Amino acid sequence: MPVTIYDIAREAHVGIGTVSRVFNNRPNVSDDTRIRILAIAEKMHYQPHASAQALARKHAYTLSVVMPFFTNYFSIEVLKGMQDTLAETGYDILLHGVNNTEQVDDFLLRGMKKGRVDGMIFVSMALSDKHTRQILEHKIPVVLLDTYRPEFDSIRVKNYEGAFHATQHLIRLGHTRIGMINASMRSFPAQERCRGFKDALQESGHEFSDRCIVSSDNDKQDGFNKNAGYNAMKELLERGMPRPTAVFVSSDVQAIGVLSAMEERGLRAPGDIAVVSYDDIELAKHFHLTTMHQPMYEMGELAIRKIIHRIQFPAEPPALESFTPALVIRETCGGNKEYSQFDDAQVQTT
Amino acid sequence: MPVTIYDIAREAHVGIGTVSRVFNNRPNVSDDTRIRILAIAEKMHYQPHASAQALARKHAYTLSVVMPFFTNYFSIEVLKGMQDTLAETGYDILLHGVNNTEQVDDFLLRGMKKGRVDGMIFVSMALSDKHTRQILEHKIPVVLLDTYRPEFDSIRVKNYEGAFHATQHLIRLGHTRIGMINASMRSFPAQERCRGFKDALQESGHEFSDRCIVSSDNDKQDGFNKNAGYNAMKELLERGMPRPTAVFVSSDVQAIGVLSAMEERGLRAPGDIAVVSYDDIELAKHFHLTTMHQPMYEMGELAIRKIIHRIQFPAEPPALESFTPALVIRETCGGNKEYSQFDDAQVQTT
DNA sequence: CTGAAAGCGCTAACAT
DNA sequence: ATGTTAGCGCTTTCAG
Numbered sequence: 001m002p003v004t005i006y007d008i009a010r011e012a013h014v015g016i017g018t019v020s021r022v023f024n025n026r027p028n029v030s031d032d033t034r035i036r037i038l039a040i041a042e043k044m045h046y047q048p049h050a051s052a053q054a055l056a057r058k059h060a061y062t063l064s065v066v067m068p069f070f071t072n073y074f075s076i077e078v079l080k081g082m083q084d085t086l087a088e089t090g091y092d093i094l095l096h097g098v099n100n101t102e103q104v105d106d107f108l109l110r111g112m113k114k115g116r117v118d119g120m121i122f123v124s125m126a127l128s129d130k131h132t133r134q135i136l137e138h139k140i141p142v143v144l145l146d147t148y149r150p151e152f153d154s155i156r157v158k159n160y161e162g163a164f165h166a167t168q169h170l171i172r173l174g175h176t177r178i179g180m181i182n183a184s185m186r187s188f189p190a191q192e193r194c195r196g197f198k199d200a201l202q203e204s205g206h207e208f209s210d211r212c213i214v215s216s217d218n219d220k221q222d223g224f225n226k227n228a229g230y231n232a233m234k235e236l237l238e239r240g241m242p243r244p245t246a247v248f249v250s251s252d253v254q255a256i257g258v259l260s261a262m263e264e265r266g267l268r269a270p271g272d273i274a275v276v277s278y279d280d281i282e283l284a285k286h287f288h289l290t291t292m293h294q295p296m297y298e299m300g301e302l303a304i305r306k307i308i309h310r311i312q313f314p315a316e317p318p319a320l321e322s323f324t325p326a327l328v329i330r331e332t333c334g335g336n337k338e339y340s341q342f343d344d345a346q347v348q349t350t
Numbered sequence: 351m352p353v354t355i356y357d358i359a360r361e362a363h364v365g366i367g368t369v370s371r372v373f374n375n376r377p378n379v380s381d382d383t384r385i386r387i388l389a390i391a392e393k394m395h396y397q398p399h400a401s402a403q404a405l406a407r408k409h410a411y412t413l414s415v416v417m418p419f420f421t422n423y424f425s426i427e428v429l430k431g432m433q434d435t436l437a438e439t440g441y442d443i444l445l446h447g448v449n450n451t452e453q454v455d456d457f458l459l460r461g462m463k464k465g466r467v468d469g470m471i472f473v474s475m476a477l478s479d480k481h482t483r484q485i486l487e488h489k490i491p492v493v494l495l496d497t498y499r500p501e502f503d504s505i506r507v508k509n510y511e512g513a514f515h516a517t518q519h520l521i522r523l524g525h526t527r528i529g530m531i532n533a534s535m536r537s538f539p540a541q542e543r544c545r546g547f548k549d550a551l552q553e554s555g556h557e558f559s560d561r562c563i564v565s566s567d568n569d570k571q572d573g574f575n576k577n578a579g580y581n582a583m584k585e586l587l588e589r590g591m592p593r594p595t596a597v598f599v600s601s602d603v604q605a606i607g608v609l610s611a612m613e614e615r616g617l618r619a620p621g622d623i624a625v626v627s628y629d630d631i632e633l634a635k636h637f638h639l640t641t642m643h644q645p646m647y648e649m650g651e652l653a654i655r656k657i658i659h660r661i662q663f664p665a666e667p668p669a670l671e672s673f674t675p676a677l678v679i680r681e682t683c684g685g686n687k688e689y690s691q692f693d694d695a696q697v698q699t700t
Numbered sequence: 701c702t703g704a705a706a707g708c709g710c711t712a713a714c715a716t
Numbered sequence: 717a718t719g720t721t722a723g724c725g726c727t728t729t730c731a732g
Binding site for chain 2: 711
Binding site for chain 2: 002045047048049050051052054055060062069076079080083084087092093094095096097099103106110112113114115116137138226256260282283286
């Protein structure tokens with residue numbers, strides 16, 4: 001029923017080889033026959049068969065992107081960067097949104113199924129040893145985004161440094177009782193940001209107690225959501241210790257929740273409690289959040305370039321590339337507003 | 351290099367047919383050999399080859415989802431509904447984010463490439479006659495989501511009715527000078543919502559002038575973004591006509607921008623200007639927006655079920671399924687708050 | 701420059 | 717119950 005190269009070969013009185021050559025832009029076809037074949041193909045509405053090509057070429061031109069469920073801006077921006085880059089390449093992506101860890105197994109299986117995809121990109125998820133081993137065994141090209149594993153190409157933003165910087169900013173502003181609202185510690189970025197926070201405090205000789213940190217245990221999006229921020233802030237305020245004068249929040253979405261919780265008690269930022277958060281999502285500007293800007297779109301772009309490179313050169317040693325987040329100063333923790341680069345914000349790239 | 355059914359057949363001293371049967375859970379294989387084959391496959395890390403299967407089965411278990419760039423909540427929620435449903439089915443989706451109309455051609459081509467996908471879902475985009483013809487010619491199963499074409503299965507929300515209802519709400523609240531902030535008229539939903547708005551006004555005998563409507567011409571996301579709302583509201587306020595006492599905004603994201611623009615001039619909702627918007631995204635609650643709730647997640651779910659059904663029964667006549675949006679009353683346009691269903695909101699289903 | 705033929709890895713119909 | 721064989725539609729030698 002569907003038209004194949006055989007059909008058009010017969011029609012054009014040539015061999016299928018010649019037809020194939022034409023469609024693959026190979027040399028060694030006379031302009032004459034090339035044109036004739038193209039015309040016939042057009043007339044017959046010929047479409048090459050993707051699976052057949054993939055089988056013969058041993059190349060599916062498909063990538064799998066596995067990410068924790070992409071409801072937050074970070075994932076979306078990353079995805080967007082990927083898509084725009086993809087457009088130029090002829091690759092397509094299979095989107096694999098992960099709700100929980102068991103699903104990773106499933107997607108890993110799908111991705112590793114021979115011939116399905118040429119490579120996989122894992123976003124923001126700590127890969128277990130077991131998964132790592134499986135991937136290595138099957139030799140499927142992988143790049144990690146917003147996570148790290150020495151075995152694979154990794155693209156990270158310096159979460160530790162970013163958190164450190166953000167906290168330092170608070171300290172320089174004169175704050176001494178500083179709390180942190182963190183996402184779920186299952187998340188790799190959350191872990192790193194927590195470390196950065198602690199170290200910044202310790203380095204500057206601040207007293208520090210784990211009671212200052214509230215980690216969300218909200219499953220949804222690893223705790224990177226508004227409600228988690230709201231609840232965590234409420235808890236922090238109720239822990240019955242002297243109220244912090246500043247908090248570092250592990251993401252902007254959470255910070256929005258934090259702001260809500262504060263508002264409920266009549267507290268304002270920065271007056272009562274200064275707030276610094278992380279990500280610089282689109283809405284951050286709207287909430288005047290001072291936050292750490294992450295080059296999400298660019299990371300998505302790079303991930304695609306890297307995976308395609310890796311597919312071409314599987315043997316090269318894995319490389320780590322790091323993006324440094326930049327502090328965007330708006331209004332939620334006071335401070336100056338002299339320079340302006342990102343819209344209404346001042347940026348320091350440390 | 352990679353292990354195939356031939357390898358495992360040789361190892362197990364059986365024919366490849368038997369091996370194939372085992373992996374396809376077909377009968378007519380003795381438990382004995384079945385177990386033996388499974389064991390050997392396991393040992394050799396056998397993975398079936400997706401492209402080969404697709405070629406032989408004439409079925410790729412892949413869907414293409416084409417949507418205008420998914421940076422807004424609507425798309426994301428829809429996507430999420432799709433993904434969750436997909437998990438049970440064994441299908442994967444190729445995500446095709448469209449930035450502009452020319453790209454549709456590209457993706458259409460990719461989608462129609464034989465064997466690539468078993469079906470396509472188009473979200474929130476008016477399909478041109480040309481595209482429609484192409485799809486029909488290639489007989490590829492299609493379902494439309496948030497658009498309509500008699501030629502295909504369509505899932506819509508009643509945009510017209512929703513807008514009508516929202517506007518009516520404003521009218522019942524006693525408003526007479528009502529404006530509308532619309533997205534780009536290129537977007538189908540925007541067109542429908544505009545019609546609903548106009549008709550509601552006319553039906554109730556309100557004077558109506560096109561000057562009350564500001565349509566965004568912001569390209570990004572067809573004008574469904576915060577900035578577009580901000581700019582449009584600014585323009586409306588500057589048109590030098592008596593200030594409207596209420597506005598209907600074609601989406602929540604835009605409404606957030608509208609609120610900003612108002613705030614800048616010291617105007618508050620609902621006191622100075624009442625605001626009703628559309629979508630009921632997650633953040634709508636945070637902004638206390640009175641808005642039309644759309645069952646986005648459910649629509650995504652249904653789209654998947656429909657396309658899979660359509661793939662199985664290509665001959666059935668196309669069906670239209672409609673979701674009715676519900677008015678969620680919060681605070682941006684006053685009114686009562688007696689009942690509560692969606693969180694803090696009252697819902698009327700008309 | 702072009703045709704023929706051998707795969708790519710798997711499914712499915714047909715024998716046995 | 718199991719082996720054999722013929723495709724699925726395309727790419728890619730290898731002759732000519």
